[in-house]
Amino acid sequence: MDKLSIIGLAVAIIAITLGYSLEGGMVSGLIDGPALIIVLGGTLGAVMLQSQLATFKKALGVFKWVFVPPFYDTQAGIEQIKSWASTARQKGYLALEEQALVSEDPYAAKGLSLLIDGSHEQRLRDTLEIELMLERERLLDAARVYEAMGGYAPTIGILGAVLGLIQAMAYISEPDKLGAGVATAFLATIYGVGFANLLFLPVANKLKQVIEEKMLYHELIAEGIMAMQQGETPANIELKLEAYCAERHVSAGY
Template sequence: MDKLSVLGLLVALGAIAIGYSLEGGVVSALFNGPALIIVLGGTLGAVMLQTSANTFKKMLSITHWVFVTDDHDIEDAIEQVKRWSHKARQEGYLALENEALAHSDPYAAKGLSLLVDGCSEQKLRDTLEIDLLLERERLLEASRVYEAMGGYSPTIGILGAVLGLIQAMSFINDPEQLGTGIATAFIATIYGVGLANLLFLPMANKLKQRVEQKMLYHEMLAEGVIAISQGESPINIELKLEAYRVERPILQAH
């Protein structure tokens, strides 16, 4: 659980609610079902129109990264690569076949499988680099869906406000209901701007961070596997991967 993400959302919503209450407002008045349906439905429909099905599915599958992540300890990962190196030097690459089959990370498993299959160093490097680049682009594209939602949401909120004002004008001869209708109409604008700046855009930025962390973690694994294919000793491999340990003691990845 990413406590900072949860805390940040609670602080943002709490600050708005408390501030509104201190000014004499009633927080319950900010809840309006029709306005929420217009803003969320309109925003979702707009991004579905511009996004491919695969990208949209990928976005849904990584959304939980904002609040829940798996921690990968760089120290453990380096030790794991060193163990692979020891085994490969003592028993040959075929000894890593079970490691490849049992590894929970598909990227690491693929690298080990290519190593076991006797793939040349250059082909191994090219394959892992291409996989890394393509996966990075797919994940970043998925995270940009939330960025697009942050762009559409305020405009859809204004649309909801205009629709509300049109409805409020039907009470032109009833000042009390007209005032209530206008107040309700502007709630859609609040939803549009609030969702964009408190949820969608921060989520997009957090997902981009997660993607870069995941890619850096995989880059480290790729360097380790390539070093094993070069016949590097475990000590040399550890020295080569030392930069990743210094830069990010703990990385977050899926």
């Protein structure tokens, strides 16, 4: 559970509602069903229009990573690669076949399978790099869905405000109702700007960070498998891969 994401969202919402309350506003006055439907529905529809089905479904699937990101233990990964290297040196690559079959990581399983099949060094490197590049692009495309939402939401909010003003003009001869109608109309703008900057754009940026963490771990796996093919000892492989632990700490802000 990523507590910082939860705390950050809560702090943003509390700060805005508290500040509005201190100015004498009623928090309940910020709730408007029609404006919410226009902004969220319009934004969602626009993003669905520009996205492919697979990308949109992927975006929905990775949303949970914002609050419950996958954990990649680089030290455990290094130990696993050392174990594979030791087995390969003692019994040969075929002894890793069971490891490839039971691996929960499809990327690692594919790398081991190529190693076992005796793929040429350049072919192994090219295949792993292409797989890594395609995986990164698929996941980044999913993150860009939320980035697009952040771009559309403010504009849809303005559209909602205009529609609200058109409706409010029906009460032009009734000042009391006109004022309330105008206030309600501007809620759509608030929703558009608020959802974009407090939810959609932060979600997109957080997903990009999680994706890069995943890619870094898979780079470690690829480098380890290629080092195994080159016949390096488990100790040398560990020394080479230790840099990924330091890189992970820097990217995570440790």
